[in-house]
Amino acid sequence: MATSGSVLLEARDITKSFAGTKALVGAGLTLRAGQTHALLGANGAGKSTLSRVVSGHVRRDNGTIHYEERPLDFKSPREALDAGIAMVMQETSLASDLSVVENIFLPELRHPGRLSFPAMRRRANEILADLGQDRTVSLDSEVRDLSVAQRQLVEIAKALALKSNLIIFDEPTASLSPSEVERLFDIIGRLEDAGCAIVFVSHRLEEVFAIADEITVMREGRTVATSLPTSSLNQTELVRLMVGRDLGSIFTGSAGSKTLQKNPILSARHLNAPPLVRDVSFDLHRGEILGLGGLVGAGRSEVVETLFGLRQRAAGELFLDGEPFAPRSPSQAIRAGLGFVAEDRRRQSIVPDLSVRENLMLGHLGARRGFGLGYRSLDGKIRDLMQRLELSSDRLDDDNLLNFSGGMQQKIIIARWLLLEPKVLILDEPTKGVDIGTRASIYTILRDIAARGTAIVIISSEFQELLGLADRVIVISDGLSIADVPSANLDEEKLTLLAAPRSSMERNQRILRDLAAEHNGAAFWAILDEERMFCLNCVAANPSTDLGFHAGSTTRFEETPIGAALAARSEDFVFDPKSGLSSILVDVKSHRDHELGSIGLVLGRSQPVPASASLRASIIERFRATV
């Protein structure tokens, strides 16, 4: 095994296209033995594709990979495994009917001859003991009975059984509880000590800071920062790298501030639909385009599926036009005036055996009561619609929608719902796999129907698109609606920071709550620049300390009641004579010394001011312990 710190694998100028879409355009990666390397990027930046190229799941089009100083060209994951490169996937690749020990040694099955179960058990026990996890899972359990974390452990053991010295973790913490995350980090630490190189792909910036030695950032299929030492970066810089600065001009028509009707057309209150939707509330108004922002897997799609009756809610309330609304099926939602352009066109929208025209009519058919088809009566409407969508009516007589380009398909599916003139139109990733020209015309149509009074909910993982299109953004993170921000007040950077799932968010909240309660004041967590603050979280225990900002809001210092303190950045409490509030700001860091913004404590007029030195120390200590 290579000595710690020496280069184990070097990939350069990797390119890869899938069906014409460029997934990677000049990506690189350098991995060192005994180190953990984080691979970061926004949704669709190419992290997964690059990992899969390295692990042999996907063949590259161009570029070079050197592994232990030899050129490599894997034709299958099998070859990569033989060379010592293993990948622990989001969706695990275990055989769920076999036992743990059988799964660990699954690759042995391709060797001829008898299997020695006692030897296999002995080896499996050794591997698990080396990881300190021999008590976490029983060798004889069937894999189907294991938790996600246990399955992951089995995958890791499987990789180690093959003597892998490069292990790629693709979003390993996405479905783990905080304590399971801790255990995984412990395992990764031991792997490092044993000289393995680790690739850690994650959206969770705090975790990256917690365990990575080096960071490579990807954007739009390119590596934009290679092997930066983690200690040289802070969260804000990292987000800036992930997001990039070049914003397109396609969204210039962005709405700005609209005057909205007072009564929302659709309201959600504490919506809960386990496992992914935990507590989501928002209001939607006529003529408004509302964005649901967040990361893949944050529960955005599940929220809209609940609105549309595709998923049953466990708790919470919905109101449509002020009336309680409880759709138990899509047909009820459609008849109530909702439309839904689903995320996966092939699976959820296109009926391949019906003609294009009938695909267009499918929503009409679903909404229709009665025995016949009623297609004829719609001819005029369809002609208009085709014109607005810049589609030739001739194409309706084609017999297979799947032969159309992604953009054309999406136009037909959108037309399916526009035909019904819905009050609320929901679109889940409407421009996925859609070319740029068609995107522009989809945006135009959406703005157009919003101007005519339709309320629109849009989900998009492209934050640029979301911010350009939506009037307001609800940020969903880990199934919670954590912020409701006019998009004019947001940029991609802030959205990324807000959307990043904080494995420690709840503990964080608890710290602020405790702090506010102990001092009978208000506590907040924010990121400050020269003149503005961006609030990440805020808790007030005492009504007299209302700060006028909340999670997700960006405020200029002088607009807050504690402007003096924010500008002064003193080590001590600063009294603001205008509001009569005293406040202290404490910069906090993770236990790897990464800046995580500032914690503020605000006390009312009559509150006793505690000794600032010990308070600072206690806040820093509490915060450090959580991340």
Next chain:
Amino acid sequence: MTPTTHSTGPEMKDAPRSYLKMFSRLEVRMLGLALVVAITLSILSPYFLKAANLLNLLDQSVVVGIVAIGMTFVILTGGIDLSVGSVAGLTGVILGLSLRHFPIPVSVFLAVLSGAGIGLFSGFLIAYFDVAAFVITLGVMAIGRSLAYIFSGQTSITDIPPEINDLVYTTVFGIQSNVLTLLALYALAWAYLAYTKGGRTIYAVGSNREAARTAGLSVLYYSVLPYVISGALSAVAATLMSAQILSIDPLAGNLLELDAIAAVVIGGASLYGGRGTIIGTLIGVFIMVMIRNGLNLLGVSPFWQGSAIGGIIIAAVLAERLLNPKARR
């Protein structure tokens, strides 16, 4: 599948083409196959084209033809109904027992109603609990046959009123009423599948269940309905069968499901659902009956007939898969 644009371009401007195209696909190919079979047989056996034999062919198509309608509905939704043969047997016995107490129309109604009830039972289990149709209908097949034996006392029921014969042998314009029933049912089924919300929903459900649900279609209802239709039509077939021979055997309809499935498949339907037509099924029925009849006329041993039918099924499915690019999934 690679994205193609073969059907775009200037040739699309000829509007009537689209209507022609609808018909040009499967049915026409199948009709061609039927003609080839017919011509071959008429060359091999001069008796084949005689009017008497042609009427005989129609008569022989009735039972399997009626059952194949229900089977088409079921297969369009992506399901299968293995129980049609034994449901025909059981509902035949129910008809025979009812005739001892009730007049003919009431007895027929009871038989059809029980067929529909059995279909409702299987269809509900399959659609609501999302269980494999193969397994449920296999179970119902065994239960149906066993009940048929128990209810009939293991013997043929022969004490049925001879007037029931009229259901088969009343002639209108020289055509037997059982053949007319067959044609009327095909016309109804064709209109339903092509021109009603329910018919199109059945196609959509079979082609992409998830998309049908998202578009607000009643997926559950239209997944169950085909089994109800299939059960009811099995009873209709059993009625006509009993009326023809004035005797009801608990073993009646044995292996009928195989002929019905074969006819639907030869008619071009996809067992994955969503693709197939009622006209195609009718042609499939005729092809099967013609081959049986032709082989009989030619004096081929009945033991060879199975091989012939089996060969045709395999050839038809392979041809469809190779000729029609859309059939490749």
